[in-house]
């Protein structure tokens with residue numbers, strides 16, 4: 001049987017006169033499993049070397065910021081340049097604490113999946129700064145439309161850990177009643193829009209929400225997060241068009257972590273230009289930021305939030321980072337990329353870098369850091385035990401079966417009522433009760 005067609009390997013058809021035969025380029029990642037990785041061709045610029053334009057600057061006057069990298073933390077662990085947000089030590093420690101908590105949470109939930117307590121989990125290792133720093137730069141009542149790798153926003157906004165775990169376990173205390181894939185949180189009180197598994201749908205929703213906020217004369221802005229792979233979806237481009245046309249008070253964050261499961265960023269266009277540069281084509285202010293530098297992430301988000309709040313329009317921010325672990329618990333990255341990539345990533349680790357900065361300015365030390373890590377791990381462990389009382393995967397302590405028919409329609413349509421009755425009758429006939437497991 002014929003294999004997949006590789007246009008580059010097809011025999012060239014006979015040229016028509018003097019015209020060359022056409023061909024396509026199919027992107028191929030530089031490194032595959034076992035390959036030696038050399039990232040020295042990535043231009044990471046100099047910390048502190050990027051200009052900081054006025055927050056009302058016209059996008060056309062700041063084009064270079066879509067191609068360079070805004071960086072603040074240097075190899076000397078000091079903060080440099082005009083993008084230094086000059087945060088006080090207490091705020092820096094808080095930021096570090098949120099990142100440590102996300103890491104501890106991710107570790108335990110990942111393990112919980114391996115132990116069969118949940119069906120699914122997604123870590124954000126290496127990308128913590130890209131959700132926590134922007135969340136801290138926004139007002140607590142600004143509306144966020146995240147993707148599935150922004151658990152850091154909920155942690156930064158003080159969402160109870162136990163609610164996150166109940167949702168991950170889909171247990172009887174799960175506020176979403178088991179209707180969402182584990183990790184697809186939702187919290188109206190925390191301004192956290194329901195996560196959608198359909199990639200990029202959150203981007204036009206964020207723009208629409210921001211437009212509505214402006215129409216109502218409100219002062220709250222919106223922010224959305226989307227993976228670089230997902231920017232290939234049409235929804236993202238509709239979002240950009242609406243944001244630009246109506247000068248919507250919105251921040252479009254692209255998390256470029258280099259991989260979309262096993263597809264490298266080249267399949268979404270990274271070989272041609274930067275993701276930040278997409279903004280320029282729409283007339284949207286665009287910033288490209290070292291996503292492993294928490295101070296640069298904060299500064300860029302603050303710049304964009306001030307701009308939106310002052311009716312100066314939307315900003316698109318590309319956070320240049322690296323997905324240090326698998327896409328999810330269902331993924332094994334050793335099958336498609338070199339294990340060396342993580343070690344060789346030229347922008348280091350966001351937690352290590354912020355920690356080193358705090359130590360360098362005399363506001364932190366190794367002992368306090370170790371104690372904080374331990375405290376986070378203990379808290380997550382204790383909360384996990386608490387959540388387990390409400391049930392884990394397969395233990396049947398979930399919401400009653402018939403609730404799947406509730407909350408969608410104000411009045412249940414007749415055909416669903418029929419289905420509900422039939423399902424409950426069959427369940428009782430089989431198990432003698434509607435809730436055979438508890």
Ligand SMILES: Cc1ncc(C[n+]2csc(CCOP(=O)(O)OP(=O)(O)O)c2C)c(N)n1
Pocket residue numbers: 149197198199226227228229230231255257259260261323327
């Ligand atoms: C519309 C749509 N297409 C495909 C998928 C399957 N899918 C889920 S995650 C994912 C990769 C997304 O990668 P990226 O946007 O780069 O985000 P990352 O996972 O790296 O954070 C794909 C293809 C989906 N959920 N929705």
